[in-house]
Amino acid sequence: MAPDTPSDALPAPTPADPLVPQVAAGLAKLGLALRTHAWKDSAPRGLTPTQSQVLALLQASATPLRVSTVADGMAVTLPTASDAVKALVTKGLVTKTRAVDDGRAMALALTDAGREEAQRAASGPEFVxxxxxxxxxxxxxxxxxxxxxxxxxxxxxxxxxxxxxxxxxxxxxxxxxxxxxxxxxxxxxxxxxxxxxxxxxxxxxxxxxxxxxxxxxxxxxxx
Ligand code: SF4
Structure with missing residues (x-):
């Protein structure tokens, strides 16, 4: 039999049911929307969402970053960050030079074109x-x-x-x-x-x- 009132249809949460499933479902929907829009925003510019994130991270940093710092900042693995950086260097958006404080390490910085792209990447999707x-x-x-x-x-x-x-x-x-x-x-x-x-x-x-x-x-x- 169909419920008579909204309260029949939607039982009120109890202390044993502290809204966790609803919050988790809402966060999952937001995450899906963010991922979908990240692809839609990045693809026309020839970038992946990961590459856009690298640009935004470099833009937010006052100093050049190591690849490992980029990987940490994005909570991705080192190979994932390295692949994204390699693609950005090929596209002329990022430079890779010897770090001034450690000749064995490489430092990443934005080119002028990279700075322009980063500006767009950092502004965030309009829907947010x-x-x-x-x-x-x-x-x-x-x-x-x-x-x-x-x-x-x-x-x-x-x-x-x-x-x-x-x-x-x-x-x-x-x-x-x-x-x-x-x-x-x-x-x-x-x-x-x-x-x-x-x-x-x-x-x-x-x-x-x-x-x-x-x-x-x-x-x-x-x-
Ligand atoms: S993180 Fe917060 S408390 Fe720390 S400097 Fe920035 S604004 Fe100030």
Whole structure:
């Protein structure tokens, strides 16, 4: 017999059913959409999504990177990163020269053409902007906070390379201010900021000591 009301059709989650399947299904759909759009965006420019990611990573770095750093930053294997770099060098988008601090290592940098492509790769798919814009300001802030927690968990489990998160940065002071809009403090710029501005890839990030990191995480999640 068909259910009479929506509540019959959709049983409310219980503590034993803490929304994990729904969240997992939603994340899988977002992941699929991102992968599909990554191919659609990269293919017309003759790039694979991995090559686009390498360009974006090099663009975000203040200094030339080693292939191993690129592999770590993208959480891919060294051969995968090496293949992508090789293709980008062939396309004239990346240069590979001896590292100044280690003559045995190679350093990667963008060419002018590579910088132009990287700009496009780093801007992100338009549909992501549209999806995030559909959230209210409070929902966006809560989403950023959730992303920070998820990325940190992935990092703790060893599933991704360390990311440059505020919560692992030695300059981060969680809940340092009474201002509910901007309760956290960045000691690097000496300014308060809110959840909306929590960074997931900050170029000024410096990793905190293990003890400091554990303490600021305890404080961060305490509210
Ligand atoms: S330096 Fe960057 S990562 Fe560190 S607390 Fe400030 S904004 Fe966050």
């Amino acid at each position: 902007t549209a999806v995030v814009d559909a959230l209210s300001a409070d929902e966006q802030a809560a989403f950023v906070r959730s992303l920070v927690k998820m990325v940190r968990t992935l990092q703790e489990r060893g599933d991704i390379a360390p990311a440059r998160l505020c919560v692992t940065c030695r300059f981060f002071r969680p809940w340092a201010h009474v201002d509910t809009e901007r309760p956290h403090h960045c000691a690097f710029v000496d300014a308060p900021f809110g959840d909306r501005s929590l960074r997931l890839d900050c170029p000024e990030h410096e990793t905190a000591s293990a003890a400091a990191m554990a303490e600021q995480w305890r404080v961060f999640v305490s509210r």
